Amino acid sequence: MSVRLPDLEYLKLLLPYGEVIQGLALAARKLILEEAPEANEFVYEVYTIADHFTFTERPSDAFVFTTTHANWVNLGFHFGSLLLDPDGLLRGGGKLIRHVRITQATDLNATGVRKLVRAAIAQAERPEGEAGKPRTVVRTAQSARKHSAPSRQRT
Secondary structure: OOOOOOOOHHHHHHHOOOHHHHHHOOOOOOHHHHOOOOEEEEEEOOOOEEEEEOOOOHHHHHHHHEOOOOOOOOEEEEOOHHOOOOOOOOOOOOOEEEEEEOOHHHHHHHOHHHHHHHHHHHOOOOOOOOOOOOOOOOOOOOHHHHHHOOOOOOO
């Protein structure tokens, strides 16, 4: 199955990470899009590179995401605490968010990883009617500064 190519801006954001981590981020993205090729993708440059996938136009409806770190990539689930995890892959202690830590390519092939992604897809918010062509939106720290309101100085 052919997966759409990553946005060039996303690839540029991954450059500071080593080749292994870049490969893990791209492999996690590929796995997600193999399961949900119609998903929209929202990439954010924050303290990490966060890549969120949703069927709506709202990033807050994301069913799965990745975050890229110096030594691993997290495959995250916004409603992970609600997913069945018989293989004990999910980490995290918050009310909802859980993740699977990916430190090597074989971690993505672990029993249960695709099941978690599929379960998240099954629970995902979907728009009514016909979905449009999937899109990718990239927000870098630089673009965020351009769009933010100017700060007000006290006098």
